[in-house]
Amino acid sequence: MNWTLEVVQVPVTDIDRAKAFYAEKVGFAVDHDTANMGDGTRFAQLTPPGSGCSIVISSGMTKLAPGAQxxxxxxxxxxxxxxxxxxxxxxxxxxxxxxxxxxxxxAREDDDLNNVGFCFFSDPDGNGWAVQQITSRP
Incomplete structure (x- = not known):
């Protein structure tokens, strides 16, 4: 049996601001934006290019504080x-x-960055991301 990680929740204060950041600045595809579910809940799902796992930015769906991820x-x-x-x-x-x-x-210009090269960024709420280079796996 395969167990695939499909969605990770990322808590934010402003869904529109976060959606614009992830779509326009980071380059994630907007899969859907669902609102008015009867209880005030709203969520948007976005997927990084080439990824099998998406993020969900939401209000009312997680106990995590915005920026805690x-x-x-x-x-x-x-x-x-x-x-x-x-x-x-x-x-x-x-x-x-x-x-x-x-x-x-x-990093130096002549470094082989496979598995050891990283850069970092945060979304507008402070949720932290790493970007790692993996060109081959042992």
Whole structure:
């Protein structure tokens, strides 16, 4: 039996602002935006390009406080290109960092970033994301 992770809830204060951030700045596809479910609940589902897992931004669907979600991680095959794309769209994204057995340091031009190259950003509420480069897996 396969167990697939399909949706992660990301708590936000303003669904319209978060939806615009994830769709226009981060580049996620808007799958749907459902409102007026009778109890005031509203949620929008967005999916990163190429991902089998989506996020749901919502009001009234989680007990998490807006901005409380941390450790969300996207995987790309070129973290430098991903960082440049995010920065070009106006996302406040960190420089690329390398995680090694000796600690964390800024990436150098000649670094092999497979599995060790990361950059980071947060949404307008402070929910934290990492972007990791994985070009091959052991």
């Amino acid at each position: 941390e450790g969300l991680q996207l995987v790309v095959n070129d973290v430098r290109a991903a960082r440049a794309e995010l920065a070009g769209r106006g996302v406040d994204v960190s420089e690329v960092r390398v995680y090694t057995k000796d600690g964390i340091r800024p």
